[in-house]
Amino acid sequence: MTRSTARKTGDVAAAPGEDQAAVPRRLLQQATKLFAKKGFDRTSVQEIVEAAGVTKGAMYHYFGSKDDLLYEIYARVLREQMKQLEGVASSDAPLRERLTAAASDVVVSSIDNLDDSTIFLQSMHQLNAEKQKAVRAERRRYHERFRAMIEEGQASGEFRDDKPADVIVDFFFGSVHHLGSWYRRGGSLSARQIGDHYADLLLDAIRPPGRS
């Protein structure tokens, strides 16, 4: 997402909305790319503003700090993934279908936004304490929503209940968060194929023992 390639100013007076937004968005885009590539601490504010074609002053006009940039990146991803999960989880499809879709979707969206996944993996602990707490809280909400589906299946007997649901959730999201460390675009498997494989592995792993 957020692909929005380089709209140059053009009509200065008219259409103010988009161009106005362009600077913060460009900053976020470039910051994402750079944080993913070099890590948060190894990326200087100077590099970010240069990549975005603005000056430092402009950046500090829109963002309070470098931390803020990272936080905004997280917040957006979190927001989107949460929205997606809620959509799927609360549909009235059968549980197995909902869980499969949720699992596959989060893989696909992680791959579509590989940079964000990478940053999540590597840079979260570099946020200041307060923001880190906020991110963790939001992530927990996400996990809880996901876990609820598993617990639902454990209660109904559809899923094995000899393993704590949160161990299963952490097991699965570990895999998901690590996609950035090995998945390379242009490989032989598409994002959706990986998503389906991962969803299958998860669903099969939690079949009740003795059931096919």
Next chain:
Amino acid sequence: MTRSTARKTGDVAAAPGEDQAAVPRRLLQQATKLFAKKGFDRTSVQEIVEAAGVTKGAMYHYFGSKDDLLYEIYARVLREQMKQLEGVASSDAPLRERLTAAASDVVVSSIDNLDDSTIFLQSMHQLNAEKQKAVRAERRRYHERFRAMIEEGQASGEFRDDKPADVIVDFFFGSVHHLGSWYRRGGSLSARQIGDHYADLLLDAIRPPGRS
């Protein structure tokens, strides 16, 4: 100008604890602790040497750079896990037992060295290119050894073969590497219990479809 293994002046008398430990070992210990807690980039050499009770000069006497410290930490973990895997994988137990043991063991050892796992997760990309390559190469060897067991089972029909073995390996090791981001000592589950759960989940995930 590194290495200098084991000086041991002959049990000097008093203070048997940390102070006794050789300087390089103390440095590695403290660096591991700090890197895990604050991240590689956020940890200064000054902090490390203070924690280890030596001077900067001493550190640079034994290690060529801060990078080296990180590299040595990786190298040790990698070496140990590889040794462990080789022991288990080449035993003459049945395949499922071998894979179960290998999976459970790597979880247990990751938990026993939680700091190392955390560092692995967060800091590998901060190594310089050359060392990063060396670490990746070693890690690949490890994955390949693990994957060989899965392929063995796929060939014999013991494991499903509708998923590429390396997808399965990455799926599983994603989970393993993430232990550091959620497991807290003193929780309700022991390292071995987590290990067994993870091994079960893996083994069940790769049962051939339609088999219990």
Next chain:
Amino acid sequence: MTRSTARKTGDVAAAPGEDQAAVPRRLLQQATKLFAKKGFDRTSVQEIVEAAGVTKGAMYHYFGSKDDLLYEIYARVLREQMKQLEGVASSDAPLRERLTAAASDVVVSSIDNLDDSTIFLQSMHQLNAEKQKAVRAERRRYHERFRAMIEEGQASGEFRDDKPADVIVDFFFGSVHHLGSWYRRGGSLSARQIGDHYADLLLDAIRPPGRS
């Protein structure tokens, strides 16, 4: 991020002397003085910025490195001497007059900027490879322009041709570059007197044998 020529806030009022001078110029001035006095390696960036009354950050705002400072010093001298030489060499005075003037002028300008001469002598090899190459290239152009005059006279029979022109050039510029190591202001001879002596010595040294 260098250059920033001439700010001049509008003659602020008091203190017309050094304080007024733009930051980059003050830095260059003090660096020249210090490099000449103590050598490039023995001069710390700290000393330079203190002498210039600015902070380290300010210096790195204008110059990419300590090397850059040295390079700029060279570049300015080289530029000026080249301009001077070109003016003299391409006039339509007789060859001997042109060469005499060029020789005398380069001595006078070396003495007028004794610090620069000293630095040239002592510090060029401390520049990084790339910049050193640039300086050498420029210096070679200078020497070639000078040599061309000598070759012109060798061709016309005005100067001896039993010695390679470039040996003569190196012979003479060795003397010139060494001025900084012995000439002291306030001695009995003025810069112009030295210049005339040196020019005479050169011109007489290259008279054709058997001619007064």
Next chain:
Amino acid sequence: MTRSTARKTGDVAAAPGEDQAAVPRRLLQQATKLFAKKGFDRTSVQEIVEAAGVTKGAMYHYFGSKDDLLYEIYARVLREQMKQLEGVASSDAPLRERLTAAASDVVVSSIDNLDDSTIFLQSMHQLNAEKQKAVRAERRRYHERFRAMIEEGQASGEFRDDKPADVIVDFFFGSVHHLGSWYRRGGSLSARQIGDHYADLLLDAIRPPGRS
């Protein structure tokens, strides 16, 4: 000189004299090479002792400091050139022959020991004050001996006396000291050829005006 290539220990007990001396000599040799190549400040004691195949302790056993090393290099060159000059200058050959020989010889010996020339040029000011004074004093004695010959000729009318003798001396030795900055072994001219050219240029430069 000081070529003395690598006599390996061999007979340990016997012939103690030479091997004993070998360590300091090797240190001096390697230091000379390194100082010439990288400059005094850019050369670390570590590099020197490694090149010489000894340890730091050994070096500090023989030399009080890094400065000492540099000083010894100077002292040796100075001693040798002075001896050579005295030999030539006090012979009973005609003055012009003596001066020609002295000039040519100092060029040849500078080229034969190009490293020492380079060091002289670049590193003298990096000695501590006291040693620097000693070196300057010795060099002055050398110049004075050389100047005496010129003054002798000025008195007798053999050489021009419209230029101060010391200006002539500085003029000439500037050229000599700069040999290291342009002369490359393997060029088209031998050391002796350069020496003869330089001596000719000097002698012709100081002919009385109007005389061939």
Next chain:
DNA sequence: AATGAATGAGGATTCATTCAT
């Protein structure tokens, strides 16, 4: 005569951030 571990002071450089304009 020689080792090599350890010191501790100092060096160049980077960087997030501020502020006058």
Next chain:
DNA sequence: AATGAATGAATCCTCATTCAT
């Protein structure tokens, strides 16, 4: 809304030298 000069603290690393053995 935006600039860009300036800050100042922190960082990694180098090195000559010492000293117990």
